[in-house]
Amino acid sequence: QKERKVLGDKAPPKPIPKTLENQREPDETIVQPQDEEVLLEENSDELSAYFSGQEVPKILVTTSDRPRSQTTRLCAELASVIPSCEIYYRRGLALKCISKQGAARNFTHLIVVNQNRQKPSIFVFILADLGLGRRGMRRPRRPTPHTPEVIMTGFGTRLGRSVGRLLASLFPSRPNFTGRQVATFHNQRDFIFLRFHRYMFKDGTKVGLQELGPRLTLKLRSLQRGTFDSCFGLYDWVHKRHEMDTSRRRFHL
Amino acid sequence: MAQPSVQHVWLGAQTGLLKGEMFNVVRKNATNFSEFQSPGREHEVCAMCWIHLACRNGLVKKFDTGSAGFVSERDCTGGEGTFRGVATWGSSLITCVQSGLLKVWEEDPLNQVALEVGRDVYKMRQNPESPQIVATGGKENNLKIWDLQNPLKAVFKAKNIILWQSPDNAFSTLSHSPLCFSSVVVGNTHGQVAVVDLRRGMVGCCLKGFSLPLVASCGLDRFLRVHDLRNKQLLHKVYLKSRLNCLLLSSKENWEVSPIFISTFDVFLLFLYLTKRNGC
Numbered sequence: 001q002k003e004r005k006v007l008g009d010k011a012p013p014k015p016i017p018k019t020l021e022n023q024r025e026p027d028e029t030i031v032q033p034q035d036e037e038v039l040l041e042e043n044s045d046e047l048s049a050y051f052s053g054q055e056v057p058k059i060l061v062t063t064s065d066r067p068r069s070q071t072t073r074l075c076a077e078l079a080s081v082i083p084s085c086e087i088y089y090r091r092g093l094a095l096k097c098i099s100k101q102g103a104a105r106n107f108t109h110l111i112v113v114n115q116n117r118q119k120p121s122i123f124v125f126i127l128a129d130l131g132l133g134r135r136g137m138r139r140p141r142r143p144t145p146h147t148p149e150v151i152m153t154g155f156g157t158r159l160g161r162s163v164g165r166l167l168a169s170l171f172p173s174r175p176n177f178t179g180r181q182v183a184t185f186h187n188q189r190d191f192i193f194l195r196f197h198r199y200m201f202k203d204g205t206k207v208g209l210q211e212l213g214p215r216l217t218l219k220l221r222s223l224q225r226g227t228f229d230s231c232f233g234l235y236d237w238v239h240k241r242h243e244m245d246t247s248r249r250r251f252h253l
Numbered sequence: 254m255a256q257p258s259v260q261h262v263w264l265g266a267q268t269g270l271l272k273g274e275m276f277n278v279v280r281k282n283a284t285n286f287s288e289f290q291s292p293g294r295e296h297e298v299c300a301m302c303w304i305h306l307a308c309r310n311g312l313v314k315k316f317d318t319g320s321a322g323f324v325s326e327r328d329c330t331g332g333e334g335t336f337r338g339v340a341t342w343g344s345s346l347i348t349c350v351q352s353g354l355l356k357v358w359e360e361d362p363l364n365q366v367a368l369e370v371g372r373d374v375y376k377m378r379q380n381p382e383s384p385q386i387v388a389t390g391g392k393e394n395n396l397k398i399w400d401l402q403n404p405l406k407a408v409f410k411a412k413n414i415i416l417w418q419s420p421d422n423a424f425s426t427l428s429h430s431p432l433c434f435s436s437v438v439v440g441n442t443h444g445q446v447a448v449v450d451l452r453r454g455m456v457g458c459c460l461k462g463f464s465l466p467l468v469a470s471c472g473l474d475r476f477l478r479v480h481d482l483r484n485k486q487l488l489h490k491v492y493l494k495s496r497l498n499c500l501l502l503s504s505k506e507n508w509e510v511s512p513i514f515i516s517t518f519d520v521f522l523l524f525l526y527l528t529k530r531n532g533c
């Protein structure tokens with residue numbers, strides 16, 4: 001650095017630091033923008049009705065049996081940020097039973113917050129199984145009932161794209177811009193970070209952010225085709241630690 | 254576009270696309286043989302036979318490898334659910350749908366044969382040596398063998414052979430292993446492929462001693478994989494962009510034509526035999 005100061009403008013350009021992201025192993029499934037085949041598949045899949053605005057998501061949130069206070073609090077926080085979200089007690093019902101009853105009452109998504117060692121740990125999403133970590137906020141603000149915008153960042157591969165689509169389909173496709181609320185799903189090194197903010201444009205360049213909902217960290221464990229079925233369900237993708245985690249520079253999402 | 258007659262593996266995708274894949278060690282080249290405008294969810298390829306495509310909407314399309322295009326379409330709607338198997342028998346088509354309706358489609362509608370094979374059919378396969386004999390099986394539906402010249406009664410009804418039953422994960426696919434009649438290659442819903450010896454009832458213990466070495470698999474993860482059965486090695490893995498439902502192996506002589514394959518010539522001669530055995 002001293003040499004750099006002495007040389008001034010003549011100093012050689014700083015080398016780009018090596019990170020796991022820019023040293024990532026090449027992945028052939030990374031989606032190129034405007035890939036005809038991917039668009040064709042996305043226009044004809046189950047979630048296409050949400051994104052074209054024909055269907056509005058209606059989400060059923062439930063827990064495992066005998067939820068602890070942290071788990072119920074997380075459910076309440078989720079319900080405060082995700083519109084058209086209803087919380088029900090599990091009442092010892094089997095998942096298959098719940099999904100059948102939910103479908104009869106026009107629910108489109110099912111989120112199950114399980115707990116491990118009395119802390120909320122696993123989301124069983126109706127299609128994906130996501131691990132969950134959680135961090136508290138310093139000064140939580142109250143969200144308004146406006147539909148938030150959704151930002152997805154870092155979902156590059158074909159798998160990442162379908163997971164991102166699934167997560168984005170939790171929110172109605174037409175956001176209410178007057179609420180100035182935004183939900184961000186950020187994927188970094190296969191961890192999905194979920195944040196809720198309210199934004200304000202201060203002038204042409206600066207934006208103020210106010211954090212609203214819970215901070216969640218998700219990790220994909222498996223992705224199933226159709227409704228959740230532990231025995232006969234077809235898996236799109238399962239995380240197999242010993243096969244897949246042989247390199248630190250390989251990411252799947 | 255690549256020549257359709259030199260494709261080694263044909264794949265049917267859930268988007269209704271037909272893909273050809275040349276088995277090439279150096280380059281990976283997959284070709285689409287459908288137009289992007291026509292396919293969609295209702296054109297999803299549910300079953301294939303050489304080289305007919307049974308789509309979700311009840312149409313069976315015939316593909317001509319010479320002109321690289323679809324030559325004819327046939328409306329084969331009937332029963333409920335998707336196609337679980339399609340086969341050819343002379344000039345007629347044999348289709349089987351999920352609800353158990355097995356039908357032989359002749360040119361003359363009076364000669365058409367229809368029979369019920371039971372609910373929740375998962376697979377219908379044809380005997381390659383005598384094409385009038387087909388086998389069906391499914392969930393809670395025992396394996397039955399039918400002679401289509403005498404369709405009133407099943408030739409053989411197995412007891413307790415039900416697809417889809419296993420203690421851990423359901424088997425989703427099954428194929429007869431070459432030459433060794435007591436072995437089958439099975440794949441489950443978790444994406445694991447194993448060779449099971451039915452005599453001994455153990456998984457993965459009899460990989461040695463196979464003289465026919467290749468098995469090709471495709472799945473929801475959009476990859477085509479070709480494994481060597483002898484040493485369990487992955488020989489070929491291609492990303493094909495769409496979810497894949499079914500595949501066909503070409504039994505053309507062009508396995509020998511490509512100069513790259515000379516070093517592994519014996520592999521492909523044996524492969525030819527394998528494709529003949531499986532009736533692909």
